[in-house]
Amino acid sequence: MTASGTTHHYVVRSPFARTGLSCSRPVAEHIDRLAAPYLTLLPGPREPGTWRTIADAAPPRGAVPHSVTAQGESAVDYAVDHPRKELYHLAPRGESWVTQSLLRATRAIHRSEASRQGVLFLHAGLVRLGGLGVAVVGGSRAGKTSFVMAAVLGGAGVMVCNDDVSLTADRDGGGVTGAGWPRSISVRLDTLDLLFGKDRAEAVRASLTHPANETLLSLRDSGVERHGTALIYPWEYADLLGTGIGRSARVDAIVHLSLADHPSEAELAPVAPAERGALLDRHVLALPNKHLNIFGHEPAPERLRRTRQALTSLPTFRFRYEFQDVRRQVDRLSGHLRARIATP
Incomplete structure (x- = not known):
């Protein structure tokens, strides 16, 4: 069970692959919005032999821990069961991070398959x-x-x-x-200023919902980035x-x-x-x-x-x-x- 109710099962399709997704309905709705128009999400179980990404479930014994750390963002923790072709999101908690984490993992699976096809x-x-x-x-x-x-x-x-x-x-x-x-999409803050003017650019930055925007400004403040960025x-x-x-x-x-x-x-x-x-x-x-x-x-x-x-x-x-x-x-x-x- 997820924090938002029953776990539901979905199939995610691209021109290159089909994968499974197991999560709450609200998370699936967010993923569907974020994945369009590139990936299509439909209710139903995954096909045999395909990968599945999973939220709010304990990984089986023997699943391999894996962590992703992007500059300026919180670390994202997974557990991967290669024999069963299952990837579990572990942390951070919260609907926005679960959404981002499952989409990132699903995208990676589809891109790996595209690579095998010669893309x-x-x-x-x-x-x-x-x-x-x-x-x-x-x-x-x-x-x-x-x-x-x-x-x-x-x-x-x-x-x-x-x-x-x-x-x-x-x-x-x-x-x-x-x-x-x-x-x-990673956008320089001065690009927003240039295209929209400072007042509207400030309102745009305040409206953005990617969870990493809460920590990305630390890169500019620490001198790692000169201009600062936001994720859209x-x-x-x-x-x-x-x-x-x-x-x-x-x-x-x-x-x-x-x-x-x-x-x-x-x-x-x-x-x-x-x-x-x-x-x-x-x-x-x-x-x-x-x-x-x-x-x-x-x-x-x-x-x-x-x-x-x-x-x-x-x-x-x-x-x-x-x-x-x-x-x-x-x-x-x-x-x-x-x-x-x-x-x-």
């Missing part, structure tokens, strides 16, 4: 910008989140994902499809920006993004075909999950090779922009791409 994971956002699917590639603090939010806020874009896209070459060789995953759930992102979120999109162009320190350093230039592979490889994620890589994820090498080859054949650009000018720079990039790439 390529890239440190990139994906946005439909002016009718084109644009993979915005870059490392942490490259300005991806600010750029994608500005594109969506301006009405020119629809976000598929913000920072972590999975890519698969179409079987007919006609292109590449990118898909997003249900995960919170996808549904909060959609409400805040007045937009929908796409589950997937065809990729028509790749843009390697970075921030310019001065307007004179702003740059928009094509990447030569011979340079694309090495540039792309810098941002390929070797593991499907930042945490919980405990489910097996050996990739299908031939499909990975085909996806990488398809990506390096796409129009590719370098784009450096000044942070304070992000909204105008969205229009600049959109116009540049439309002039060079035929809209599907």
Whole structure:
């Protein structure tokens, strides 16, 4: 039994896997909201041989303890029974943390299965910008989140994902499809100030419901982070920006993004075909999950090779922009791409 009543059983579906979920009905409703549109949750028992994530139940003897600690967040404790394919959430308690923990574990299981099917994971956002699917590639603090939010806020874009896209070459060789995953969006506090103004940004920060926001400000206060960050759930992102979120999109162009320190350093230039592979490889994620890589994820090498080859054949650009000018720079990039790439 859970603190909120009877435990209910659900099946969670993605294009890559089906898994089980056992929790209270309120927690399931929260997970369903947070997982949309990427994962689908339906009542019913799990299928034989599939993984199940479980809340408010004691793990069996022999289950292996496992802890996840993300910077600035509370540690999350699990117990894993590999023979039975069951993962138990242990701590922290409370409905919001149970929700976050079960969703994280479920996502990790599905991503591990996607990896085994040859999906390529890239440190990139994906946005439909002016009718084109644009993979915005870059490392942490490259300005991806600010750029994608500005594109969506301006009405020119629809976000598929913000920072972590999975890519698969179409079987007919006609292109590449990118898909997003249900995960919170890490946003610089000064990005919120820039896009909404300080007064509204403060109200936005106060309205956010991710439990880690209670501790993340300690990173700025301690000097670990210069700007500070907040975590926004996808549904909060959609409400805040007045937009929908796409589950997937065809990729028509790749843009390697970075921030310019001065307007004179702003740059928009094509990447030569011979340079694309090495540039792309810098941002390929070797593991499907930042945490919980405990489910097996050996990739299908031939499909990975085909996806990488398809990506390096796409129009590719370098784009450096000044942070304070992000909204105008969205229009600049959109116009540049439309002039060079035929809209599907």
